[in-house]
Amino acid sequence: MMDCKKYKKGFAAFLYGELEEDERKLLKAHLEMCPQCxxxxxxxxxxxxxxxxxxxxxxxxxxxxxxxTLPMQIAENIFKKEAHPAPESxxxxxxxxxxxxxxxxVYAGLLVGIILGSIVTFMVVRTPRSVMVEAGxxxxxxxxxxxxxxxxxxxDTLDYxxxxxxxxxxxxxxxxxxxxxxxxxxxxxxxxRDLLSQKKYINSQLNKFQMAKAxxxxxxxxxxxxxxxxxxxxxxxxxxxxxxxxxxxxxxxxKIKLLRRELKQSEV
Amino acid sequence: xxxxxxxxxxDVYILVxxxxxxxxxxxxxxxxxxxxxxxxxxxxxFHNREDxxxxxxxxxxxxxxxxxxxxxxxxxxxxxxxxxxxxxxxYYRKNYKKGxxxxxxxxxxxxxxxxxxxxxxxTFSDLKGIFTPCLKKLAEKQRMVFVMKHYNQLHYNEIxxxxxxxxxxxxxxxxxxVQNLRGLMAPxxxxxx
Numbered sequence: 268m269m270d271c272k273k274y275k276k277g278f279a280a281f282l283y284g285e286l287e288e289d290e291r292k293l294l295k296a297h298l299e300m301c302p303q304c305x306x307x308x309x310x311x312x313x314x315x316x317x318x319x320x321x322x323x324x325x326x327x328x329x330x331x332x333x334x335x336t337l338p339m340q341i342a343e344n345i346f347k348k349e350a351h352p353a354p355e356s357x358x359x360x361x362x363x364x365x366x367x368x369x370x371x372x373v374y375a376g377l378l379v380g381i382i383l384g385s386i387v388t389f390m391v392v393r394t395p396r397s398v399m400v401e402a403g404x405x406x407x408x409x410x411x412x413x414x415x416x417x418x419x420x421x422x423d424t425l426d427y428x429x430x431x432x433x434x435x436x437x438x439x440x441x442x443x444x445x446x447x448x449x450x451x452x453x454x455x456x457x458x459x460r461d462l463l464s465q466k467k468y469i470n471s472q473l474n475k476f477q478m479a480k481a482x483x484x485x486x487x488x489x490x491x492x493x494x495x496x497x498x499x500x501x502x503x504x505x506x507x508x509x510x511x512x513x514x515x516x517x518x519x520x521x522k523i524k525l526l527r528r529e530l531k532q533s534e535v
Numbered sequence: 536x537x538x539x540x541x542x543x544x545x546d547v548y549i550l551v552x553x554x555x556x557x558x559x560x561x562x563x564x565x566x567x568x569x570x571x572x573x574x575x576x577x578x579x580x581f582h583n584r585e586d587x588x589x590x591x592x593x594x595x596x597x598x599x600x601x602x603x604x605x606x607x608x609x610x611x612x613x614x615x616x617x618x619x620x621x622x623x624x625x626y627y628r629k630n631y632k633k634g635x636x637x638x639x640x641x642x643x644x645x646x647x648x649x650x651x652x653x654x655x656x657x658t659f660s661d662l663k664g665i666f667t668p669c670l671k672k673l674a675e676k677q678r679m680v681f682v683m684k685h686y687n688q689l690h691y692n693e694i695x696x697x698x699x700x701x702x703x704x705x706x707x708x709x710x711x712x713v714q715n716l717r718g719l720m721a722p723x724x725x726x727x728x
Contacts, residue, residue: 279713280706283684285691313724314716317666318685321582324663325575325686328584332574338566341595342559 270297271304278311420472424481425530427465431488432523434458438495439511439520450495450507459492481530484522491519547611554602566595569612572687573619579686580623580678581631582667590626594619613696616687620697624675669719677712684709 274297280286281294298305407415434455441449449455466489473482491514514520547568553561570591577590597618605614670678679698683689689697695705 276710279710280691282713283709285706310717310721311713313720314666314713315685317662317669317716317720318681320661320663320666321579321670321686324582325578328578328587329571329574331584332588334567334570337570337591338563341566341592342563344592345562345596345599346559 271301274298274301274304275307278308281308282311282315416472416475420469420475420478421530421533423465423469423472424478424485425527427462427469427485428481428488428523428527428530430458430462430465431492432520432527434462435488435491435514435520435523439514456496459496463489463492463496481526484519484526487517487519488523544611548607551602551605551611554599562595562599565598569615570595572612573615576616576619576682576687577623579682581627582671586626586630590619590622593622597622610693610696613693616683616689617697617699620679623679627675665720665723666716669716672719673712673715677708677715680705680708681712681716 274294277286277290277294281291286294298308438449466485469485470482473485491510495510547565550561550565554565573591573594574587578584578587581587581590594615598615601618605611670681673681676698680694683694683697684691691702691705691709694709695702698705700708
């Protein structure tokens with residue numbers, strides 16, 4: 268019974284010649300001994316006969332088709348579709364018009380132009396420093412600039428002190444009559460005015476860099492010059508001697524000398 | 536036999552290479568060579584001439600569209616029949632199947648098709664009249680395997696390639712198809728005999 272079930276599974280393959288030689292022989296041997304399976308196989312053969320009964324219809328259908336022209340019709344349909352694709356919409360027409368292959372070099376040129384233009388614009392906008400340098404300005408780090416400014420202030424102060432020292436030396440060392448004469452001269456007047464204006468200029472620098480000591484001395488010098496210019500016109504020999512003594516008492520010249528040395532030592 | 540098939544495949548490959556380049560003549564030659572096989576499969580599946588011709592047209596159109604996918608070494612006939620088989624199944628589902636019958640919980644293999652033009656046992660006396668509706672009652676995969684085996688006379692291994700299923704499944708589907716057909720035919724055969 269178990270054998271029958273196993274063999275029955277091979278019936279379809281047996282009917283259609285799909286069984287291996289060994290299996291076919293085994294099945295045949297079983298069929299000779301088993302009338303039940305033989306009956307079953309006979310019934311299955313009716314299926315095959317039934318299927319064969321459609322053969323006539325198939326042959327009729329096959330002969331009804333013109334096989335010589337069918338490939339041509341099919342090819343016609345396919346290649347016609349390729350040659351004449353579906354009608355274009357206005358969008359497609361427009362895009363085809365814009366993106367014509369003939370215009371390719373134009374678009375390429377435009378693209379290159381845009382890229383180059385962008386690069387040039389970018390460089391011009393991005394490098395204002397180089398343009399400013401050409402115009403005579405100079406950009407440097409903040410520390411460096413501060414150092415430079417400090418150095419300028421120091422030198423200006425030195426210059427001011429030097430000039431003042433010479434002027435005061437002239438004044439102190441000369442006899443009182445000559446000194447009075449000296450202050451009345453146009454030369455001394457001009458010099459003191461120059462020094463006073465220079466002092467105004469270095470004031471801001473001295474404040475900025477907190478050079479308090481230099482500031483104090485310079486202020487004293489300034490005050491002195493200011494008074495001298497104001498009163499020099501009618502200055503008596505006595506008064507001049509007083510001023511000379513004052514300068515000596517305050518060791519103004521010595522202070523100037525020391526300050527100058529100090530400023531020189533701190534040279535950058 | 537094997538050698539003959541290989542050389543045939545190589546000839547077709549040359550034609551296919553030409554078709555890839557848009558050769559119309561080569562396309563027509565291939566169509567001429569294989570149109571009857573496609574028609575036979577479609578006609579025996581639908582038993583309808585017009586449907587079968589539609590499938591032939593569509594199969595060769597698909598073949599032309601997919602020709603670049605064909606690789607040397609593949610059996611060309613099996614590849615083409617695979618396209619035809621897919622189209623048959625799609626066409627069948629679209630035009631023959633009543634909506635809502637195909638459900639995942641209802642595997643195709645185990646499901647019998649709705650009977651169309653069911654034969655009246657009293658009026659049908661010829662074998663063709665009995666067999667045709669019985670074949671239509673088979674589940675689509677069983678029907679496809681039976682049709683490929685009986686009418687296209689394909690081997691099990693060829694069917695397994697075309698349907699992309701194992702050889703064992705092909706054997707099983709064929710056995711079920713024959714068994715079910717016998718069962719469906721039995722009442723009519725009994726009355727006839």
